[in-house]
Amino acid sequence: xxxxxxxxxxxxxxxxxxxxxxxxxxxxxxxxxxxxxxxxxxxxxxxxxxxxxxxxxxxxxxxxxxxxxxxxxxxxxxxxxxxxxxxxxx
Amino acid sequence: xxxxxxxxxxxxxxxxxxxxxxxxxxxxxxxxxxxxxxxxxxxxxxxxxxxxxxxxxxxxxxxxxxxxxxxxxxxxxxxxxxxxxxxxxxxxxxxxxxxxxxxxxxxxxxxxxxxxxxxxxxxxxxxxxxxxxxxxxxxxxxxxxxxxxxxxxxxxxxxxxxxxxxxxxxxxxxxxxxxxxxxxxxxxxx
Numbered sequence: 001x002x003x004x005x006x007x008x009x010x011x012x013x014x015x016x017x018x019x020x021x022x023x024x025x026x027x028x029x030x031x032x033x034x035x036x037x038x039x040x041x042x043x044x045x046x047x048x049x050x051x052x053x054x055x056x057x058x059x060x061x062x063x064x065x066x067x068x069x070x071x072x073x074x075x076x077x078x079x080x081x082x083x084x085x086x087x088x089x090x
Numbered sequence: 091x092x093x094x095x096x097x098x099x100x101x102x103x104x105x106x107x108x109x110x111x112x113x114x115x116x117x118x119x120x121x122x123x124x125x126x127x128x129x130x131x132x133x134x135x136x137x138x139x140x141x142x143x144x145x146x147x148x149x150x151x152x153x154x155x156x157x158x159x160x161x162x163x164x165x166x167x168x169x170x171x172x173x174x175x176x177x178x179x180x181x182x183x184x185x186x187x188x189x190x191x192x193x194x195x196x197x198x199x200x201x202x203x204x205x206x207x208x209x210x211x212x213x214x215x216x217x218x219x220x221x222x223x224x225x226x227x228x229x230x231x232x233x234x235x236x237x238x239x240x241x242x243x244x245x246x247x248x249x250x251x252x253x254x255x256x257x258x259x260x261x262x263x264x265x266x267x268x269x270x271x272x273x274x275x276x277x278x279x280x
Contacts, residue, residue, distance in 0.1 A: 028150075035150060035262065036269065067096075069095050070093070087098045087160065
């Protein structure tokens with residue numbers, strides 16, 4: 001029972017993290033394009049849309065599972081940042 | 091400054107341990123054309139870039155390469171984890187294990203340690219950007235060799251993704267070079 005609940009939570013966490021990774025990758029790739037095309041309105045628009053989505057998803061994730069960077073706001077009463085799994089342990 | 095994000099840029103998965111492949115992928119960690127060399131190249135060269143476009147580009151690609159180092163190190167760790175004594179010795183990794191156990195270390199696939207001679211910073215933006223375009227092509231070629239060396243579809247997936255990034259970076263550096271050459275033409279300082 002406890003294991004099932006743990007697995008379910010871990011699955012939710014990893015699928016949410018994957019969504020964050022997807023958004024961040026799209027934002028990163030668009031940023032490299034914008035570095036050499038700083039006046040492209042379509043790329044700028046896409047970048048803004050995706051960063052807004054990321055902000056929302058990220059704050060939901062960090063509230064539930066802990067912060068992804070030490071500049072985040074730990075809303076719980078323990079420093080969940082150090083919890084496993086670390087990126088190379090997934 | 092740099093702030094750590096507790097996630098990989100792209101997931102790294104393996105079907106199982108493969109010590110020979112672990113040794114091969116180390117080439118993209120501490121090899122001449124590996125991610126360490128790429129990152130140190132770009133993050134250093136940006137100090138002599140004349141244009142904001144190329145300052146941004148070298149900063150952002152240099153930062154992404156740090157993330158690729160983390161991915162390659164993760165791939166190494168997952169491929170070597172749980173290897174038995176016999177598997178390590180059969181793959182020629184006994185000496186490596188004696189020195190580093192299963193921790194990734196900055197060596198190429200033949201065991202040569204990383205050195206700053208692998209990087210270039212001429213202080214000349216045209217020379218540096220040509221160097222960077224060549225570096226991306228050499229890294230692409232290495233990833234293609236690594237893809238040939240494995241049958242694991244999950245390892246291939248990660249390597250294919252890293253190979254694609256080299257192509258995107260080559261494209262962006264080419265655009266940066268064009269901007270720098272246009273700028274240099276306007277200056278007429280020769």
